[in-house]
Amino acid sequence: MSATSDAHLQNSLRVTEIFHSIQGESSRVGLPTVFVRLTGCPLRCVWCDTEYAFSGGESLSIADILQRVAGFDCKTVCVTGGEPLAQKNCLPLLSALCDAGHSVSLETSGALDIGGIDPRVARIVDLKAPGSGEEAKNCWENIGLLTAHDELKFVLASREDYDWAVSACRQRRLFERCPILFSPVQGQLDPTQLAQWILDDRLPVRFQLQLHKLLWDNAKGR
Numbered sequence: 001m002s003a004t005s006d007a008h009l010q011n012s013l014r015v016t017e018i019f020h021s022i023q024g025e026s027s028r029v030g031l032p033t034v035f036v037r038l039t040g041c042p043l044r045c046v047w048c049d050t051e052y053a054f055s056g057g058e059s060l061s062i063a064d065i066l067q068r069v070a071g072f073d074c075k076t077v078c079v080t081g082g083e084p085l086a087q088k089n090c091l092p093l094l095s096a097l098c099d100a101g102h103s104v105s106l107e108t109s110g111a112l113d114i115g116g117i118d119p120r121v122a123r124i125v126d127l128k129a130p131g132s133g134e135e136a137k138n139c140w141e142n143i144g145l146l147t148a149h150d151e152l153k154f155v156l157a158s159r160e161d162y163d164w165a166v167s168a169c170r171q172r173r174l175f176e177r178c179p180i181l182f183s184p185v186q187g188q189l190d191p192t193q194l195a196q197w198i199l200d201d202r203l204p205v206r207f208q209l210q211l212h213k214l215l216w217d218n219a220k221g222r
Helices: 002-011 064-070 090-099 140-147 159-171 191-200 211-216
Strands: 012-022 030-037 058-061 076-080 104-110 124-128 152-155 180-184
Touching: 012 064, 030 064, 058 064, 064 090, 076 090, 090 104, 140 152, 152 159, 159 180, 159 191, 180 191
Parallel strands: 030 076, 076 104, 104 124, 124 152, 152 180
Antiparallel strands: 012 030, 012 058
16 A cells, blocks of 8 residues: 555545535534534444444545535534544544534433543534443443533433433533433424423423434435
8 A cells, every 4th residue: 555545544534425504403403504424333222323434435534524524605514424533534534624614513322431522623422322222331420520501312212211311410510511402302292292301301402403403304415
């Protein structure tokens, strides 16, 4: 392998897709956003809606990714997956996107260490409820690293998941740490029911539906 090829490999990532859409989740919901979906994930949540990102993709250098992102002329960028932190070069990619002037968020499962992420990046950490089948993978040490700049997301499939999430928030004082997002698993938990539970319990959380699914029915690349 040539020195040039070796350098490309060291600074490359497996990328499933790069696309321009409307952010459907988090406090950035509704914003035009460029999504960089990295390939691979060590988790297998039973309700996962992006299984196509588990494998495949193409190898792109960080420079290639920056060029493609720039082509959309959009300030807001979200790096997602799969599980983006499963690739070590995700960290330099995030910094490079910030250096290029983008407002960057990262969607991560919360199973991997978030400590090395550029502080300019908003970390959207998805804690796995029991209904996901991956509760044991939660890296609770990440909680102490979160700031008001970050967000915690709970995707809930049942009343049991909801009760678990509320208990975790109260016991670990998460409501005081950063914004909290509660979202129903599509087709498993009635959104109106979840909204009513939140109101009944007077929870200081943001209820969210996945806007992109309402607009495009979860089409790939949207």
